[in-house]
Every structure is written in C-alpha cells, then in structure tokens.
Amino acid sequence: MPGLVRGVARTAAIAGTASAVSGRVQRRQAAKFAEKDAQTAAQRQQAYQQQVAPPEVPTQRGATSGGDTLQQLKTLGELRAQGVLTEEEFATQKAKILGG
Template sequence: MPGLLRGVARTAVIAGTASAVNGRVQRRQAERFAGRDAQIAAERQQAYAAAQAPPAPAPAAPPAASPVDPIQQLKDLAELKAQGILTEDEFAAQKARILA
C-alpha cells in the first residue's frame, strides 16, 4: 500500500505542476496578445471613423475663360508683326488658328 500512495502522490504533484505551468503560460500569452489585439482594434476603429467621415468638399471648378474677341486677337497679332516679334509665317499660322 505505501507504493500505491507514493504513486498517487507523485501523480498529484506532476499534475499540479503541469497545471501551474499551463496557467502561467496562458497568462503570459494573454498579456502578449493583449497589446496586439488593442492595436488591431485601434486600427479598425480609425478605418471605421475614416469611412464614416463626410467626404471632403469637391474643389471649385476653375472659372470659365472669358470669351476673347477674335478681332481683338487679330489686332494684337498685327501689332506683334509690326513690331517685328512675329514673322509672316507665324502671323499667318496664328491668324488661321483664330479664324478656324
């Protein structure tokens, strides 16, 4: 009978030690993963907040170009030609573009 009690006692000690070690490992893992879980939760919350934020207002359309008088453009070209800034060929090309 003493051998039987010794075997039971040894089994109890081994089981108790295993249980204590298992509990310690679980606590350490829970602490390690708690930080990671908090970071993931914060990222998800930021993504959700960004998705719920109202969209930025659309930029204003650029002002429409004021219609330019073709006659005035031709007069300006003629002045540039008279000053010698434009050659005859450049003047003709610009004139054709304006009148087209």
C-alpha cells in the first residue's frame, strides 16, 4: 500500500506542476496577444487619422456660371458694336467663353 500512496502522490505532484506550467503559458500567451492586438488597433487608428480626404472632382470645361457667361458675351457684343473687336476676334473670344 505504501507504493500505491507514493504513486498517487507522485501523479498528483506531476499533474499539479503541469497545470501550473500550463496556466503560466496561457497567461503569457494571452498577454502577448493582447499587446499585439493593442498595437494593431493603434496602427489602424493612426492610419485612419492620417487618411487623406478624397480628391475633388474637377469641373467640366466651360462650366462657368450662367450669369458670368452671359455677362462676358454681352461685353463682347458691346465691344464688337463699338468697333473695338473685329468679327474674327469676336468669334474667337466667343468660342473661348462657350468652351468650344
């Protein structure tokens, strides 16, 4: 019977040691993974803060406001009527204003 008690005590000691070691390893790994997760979260947050605003869509050529275009054409017509611009100059400037 003393051999049986010794065997049970020995098994209990081994199992206890194994359990303690296993618990330490699990805690160490959990801490390691938690640290890695925290670093990943910090990197994502930093990347989010550094994110560049999307570029603006360029306006189409000749997309000036209607009032501005009309005023330029009126001025151009007045200059032609006064004789300051020739028909060719008027046509060239008109094409520039209208985008064509």
